Amino acid sequence: MPTRIYLDANATEPLRPEAREAALAALDLTGNPASVHGFGRAARAKLEAARETIAARFGGQPADLVFTSGGTEANALAIAGLAAGRRRIISAIEHDAVRNAAPEAALIPVDRQGVADLEALAGLLAKGPAAFVALMLANNETGVIQPIAGAASLCRRFGAHLHVDAVQGAGRIACDLAALGADSLALSGHKLGAPAGAGALLLTAEAAARLTPMITGGGQERGRRGGTPPLAAIAGFAAAAATARPSPTLAALRDAAEAAALAAGAHICGAGVARLPNTTCLALPGVKAETQVIALDLAGIAVSAGAACSAGKIAQSHVLAAMGLGALAGQAIRVSLPWHASAADIDAFAAAYRTMAARLSRRAA
Amino acid sequence: MSGGVDSSVVAGLLAEAGHEVIGITLQLYDHGAATARKGACCAGQDIHDAKRVADHLGITHYVIDAEARFRHAVIEDFASAYAAGETPVPCVRCNQSVKFGDLMALAVDLGAEALATGHYVRRIEGVAGPELHRASDLTRDQSWFLFATTAAQLAFCRFPLGEMASKNLVRAHALRFGLPVANKPDSQDICFVPDGRYAELVARLRPEAATAGEIVTREGVPLGRHEGIARYTVGQAKRLGTAAMVDGVPQMVVAIDAARRRVVVAPRGIVRDRLVRLREVNWLIPPPEAPISCLVKLRAREEPKAARVTAGAGGEAAVELAAPALAAPGQACVFYDGSRVLGGGFIRATQVDEDGVGAVSEPTYGGVAQR
Structure with missing residues (x-):
């Protein structure tokens, strides 16, 4: 061979060495971030530090970042938690994580180079009110970068929510929720060089306020995503996010x-x-x-x-x-x-x- | 590698012998992982099993998407054959198209020196090149299903299980290798209709084959009704309803008239074919210029019987049976010289002949390992 x-x-x-080091350090930390005692407080401190790092790196507020198990769950949470009652419009080249979470969505076609057709998006948006639009930052198969800024201004004009699957773009090209003008951003730790097991949905304050959880559980993540967070994966995620450029x-x-x-x-x-x-x-x-x-x-x-x-x-x-x-x-x-x-x-x-x-x-x- | 015992043992034996083994599993149809049915070939659980075997043996393994080709070349052909009043052998079509066509092409593309399968047949180097022979264990022999193998395919293929004295020996190897599939049951059905209800599949693809029609005598006298010609095969005595017995004489299907959607019956045992015509004949010897005397098998499970075979033009052949028998159109007729496969073809619909008497067995897919 x-x-x-x-x-x-x-x-x-x-795995990036920085992520490995951070994850290993977190593995040795006993404690549930939800616990009252000192062990819990130490774990919580690590979790919140990671949240701040990642939110800052991708242009959002820590309070509006929801940790998930990965990119697929972040996309699913965006659709399940923000698209209710809205018409769904997604690009024809979205990842299955989006396509299968919005199977009945109208499709934005792409040109021969693989770029989403914004005129078509405008046409779809004009058909009715209250849309939820998903357009990826960069395609996983071709790497083609999508016109997010243009889509964002269209979505603003029509009062639509713009969700961006940034799993492939984050860390590799500029990726900033505020700068892109998007309403939500799906992120994945292992695509940045962290261990698999953690991702995030980064939201605007307005979107965060109306997010419905998929998993309620013990009310973790401010009631937006139940379940004890995987601290080692999240610590690695933060370290990889800080390193990837x-x-x-x-x-x-x-x-x-x-x-x-x-x-x-x-x-x-x-x-x-x-x-x-x-x-x-x-x-x-x-x-x-x-x-x-x-x-x-x-x-x-x-x-x-x-x-x-x-x-x-x-x-x-x-x-x-x-x-x-x-x-x-x-x-x-x-x-x-x-x-x-x-x-x-x-x-x-x-x-x-x-x-x-x-x-x-x-x-x- | 189907995920079953046979191909898994083949992979194990070859790896043990020091070959660089690349395992390939063909995804033939979307069986739905939900069914998780054991014992059928290449369904979801079987692909999982094949991967686990490859992991266990430490060999490279890939899953190839053959769904489109399988649907067209095997499943649709299967339904069309029934709609035409024939009884197809889908395993032969699969071997012709997917296994020894596309899979072999992939093996060649990847620079492989040979393609090994878990078929129970023997490949013996003869003076004029490789020969195809029946398996040592005649109860497992699959040579009837492999008659369409071409000389070029035979040259590239290896069948390590052909020499195995019994299936128990194969299972013993599986246990010796510690294979997770050592105790998996044999597949019995047509792989893409694991519940055996093939008529429903045919009805979905060819609704005309599921349309009711008449059951008639050879003279055209109506005896009853049927629920679609796809449910009938020449030689069949079941599902005849009021036509099952005429004047106290049990009847059986002797022909299917697809054009008029008629099932033709006659008293059991009186209608036999002496002359069987074949199409799509494949020769594993130079096509004989004069008629040859040999043995032929008209169905998967029967003893070869004496016949004279005359090669014709356009891939045809005529088979004169020493003792008349019932030939089901669409099934294979394979020529043997002792254990050696000389060639074979698909049985064409023939004229009804009234010679001869004798017991008739029903064609069945159960009880014999397919492929």
């Missing part, structure tokens, strides 16, 4: 990976628009995505395609289909560089990709 190289950061980022180095490495893939016959999905610095979506005409993922895995390079279901089966990408890529939608893989990617990793990827493309493209032809 060759050395394994991890280029699937959008599935989960490798947009990286020009990653963008350069990503560009190098793309150049190699292009030379080997790849088509880059969404190449013409602003994207996350760490993500590229490479279609190899005529070669099934699952074959590419397997061939690269056997060569020691970990990438992904579409969305893997719980069985590990690779399903057709609804994102690339929405972009009108036709057959290419089933022939694209996602390469997402982790925060610690190196030039050597990209060299290894380029070599493996060239070998794979030469072998499989010839067969496809």
